[in-house]
Amino acid sequence: MATIHVSDPWKDPRTGVLYFRKRIPARFKAVSGLAGDTIKISLKTSDRRAIAQPWAEALTRWAELEAEWTRKLTVVTLTHAQGADIAAKWAACIAGGAPLHRDGENSDVFDLVDLPEERTEENIARMWDRVEYHADEALRLVGVETTPESRSSFVGGMLDVVRCAYLDADLKALGMRGNRAVEPLQAARDALPPVADVPTQQSSTAARVPLLGLFDAWKASAVVKPRTMSDTRYILDALIKHLGHNDAASVSRDDIAQWRDALKACGLSNNTWNNRLSLVRQVFEWGFRESRLPANVADANLRLKKSKTATRLPYTDADTVRILQASRLEARESLRWAPG
Known part of the structure; x- marks a missing residue:
């Protein structure tokens, strides 16, 4: 031992x-x-x-x-040429048969690029969620950690190649690939630097990532109030109880959605769910940014519309009469009420 x-x-x-x-x-x-x-x-x-x-x-x-x-x-500031080289390696990896994790989306998520009427807040968030996911996937593929500013520029540069990869996958599913004229991913690769050695995509979900261990690591660097810390731990315990396990790497977006639906069925309000989601999301987001998780499955698109709070109605004439009559019974002048 x-x-x-x-x-x-x-x-x-x-x-x-x-x-x-x-x-x-x-x-x-x-x-x-x-x-x-x-x-x-x-x-x-x-x-x-x-x-x-x-x-x-x-x-x-x-x-x-x-x-x-x-x-x-080891954080580096990416140049435009370095970003293009990383994008090219990611595209080559996908073209070589590596899985394209689309989280249920297809090329329609990029319609807003060409169709202004599709540019709703929700659609924009959905599109950039997928681009950011694959941009971070590309950075992990080559083992590069970059600055927030470099990452933002790199994400923007990944838009076209990710869009082409999704369209390529849709065409392949329809049996329309084979003619070079209808191979969008290859067209995107032609516009990027050539890749001599195609990297091998490593599975980010192979290793188990204890959810409470992830919470502890996040807590060590997070700058939040103690109450937020304790609330987050409480909500994560509830999530673990629902899931039946403590492995953050195996949690899917569908798992979070099912947890939401189960809580809603028990009478949880939309506002309370949104608050719980925000607490969980910050831990998963930290794990994703630090390359512990392949994605932040607790994304903002799982939020619900805010619950409408009950608005207090104005007094009716009858209510006003009863209040004024009751005030006559109050002997102390300081507690009596009368209209101004």
């Missing part, structure tokens, strides 16, 4: 709770997002005899944070 060496934990003098405490290496200070020089991970107990398992979990979290910070240190 493997033995885990447990160093002397740090004890909070106010609460008595024990913590795993580690000094943050100087090379990680700029990317850790933490104010101090150390990080403390609660072992959630004050009993030194019961810290073996929490200590092992804290070591795992520390390893995850180190890996995350190491990735951030």
